[in-house]
Amino acid sequence: MPELPEVETIRAGLESGILGRTLTGVELYHPRVARRSENGEHGIHDLVGSTVHAVVRRGKYMWIDFGQPLVVHLGMSGQLLIHDGRAPRGPHTRAVLDFSGRQVSFVDQRTFGHLQRSTYLPGDGHPAGYGSERTEIPASVAHIARDLLDPWIHLRDISATTRRKRTEIKRVMLDQTVVSGLGNIYCDEALFRAGIHPRRKASGLSYISLETLWRHGQDVMRDALDQGGTSFDALYVNVNGASGYFDRSLNAYGRGGKPCLRCGTTMQKIEFMNRSSTFCPTCQPYSG
């Protein structure tokens, strides 16, 4: 599933492929692809003739800066694939952007992803995302917090926000308005590295524990980024169709019923927020 490292890998590939090029055509093949777009499909078609100034990312959101932003979210299964010449149209191709013969296909099996024409709002004076110095932020991304790899994030501030929450720590980690970029996989990994049970109350954790947790989150994502992201199947590939390798380094996610790599205790898998959560009951004791 695309989380921050996967989206950053795709952003970098997209930037190198289309920066400075002019959008010459748009084809949309599925009604859900533009469901959140301002002016629907017309809002996206109106960008034809515009030039790519940057490809920017905040958390799991990215946007192509055409002067106006085209926001891209990959959902659970979205892929962006670059082809020179006409792209082959597969059964899950939801849209194709044409840049004078170089085509970008938006492929999305589960249709949770989308393309969204948006407008810029004033930001906080610092670069709004990775990939551009521009401070304005797309209106549809304005509610998304800075991510853990953002140089303008302050761990002390997000730890303070976290301690005000009266819910479980993993819920807070998945809340993109507190800190963005973390999904289920990297939450489990960061919690495992920090030795914190996913159901611990956020308000019961110390500042030191929380800052340690966020630093582990940063480390996990940097490690994943170095390896091109996490792949379990064909649902995540970079813009060239290649898979990442970080799944070979996972210590928690997907290891329910298997021995903990640190202590040997059987890892537990529990239901959490309509999804799974895997942890070691010895290394990550529940208390509070």
Added chain:
DNA sequence: TATAACTCCTGAAGGC
């Protein structure tokens, strides 16, 4: 206002 639950969606995998 904060938190929790529900919903969207498709295809792989497993059971029968």
Added chain:
DNA sequence: TGCCTTCAGGAGTTAT
């Protein structure tokens, strides 16, 4: 072989 059920989960919407 074919049908049915379960599972995966990001994020917006709705309910409490």
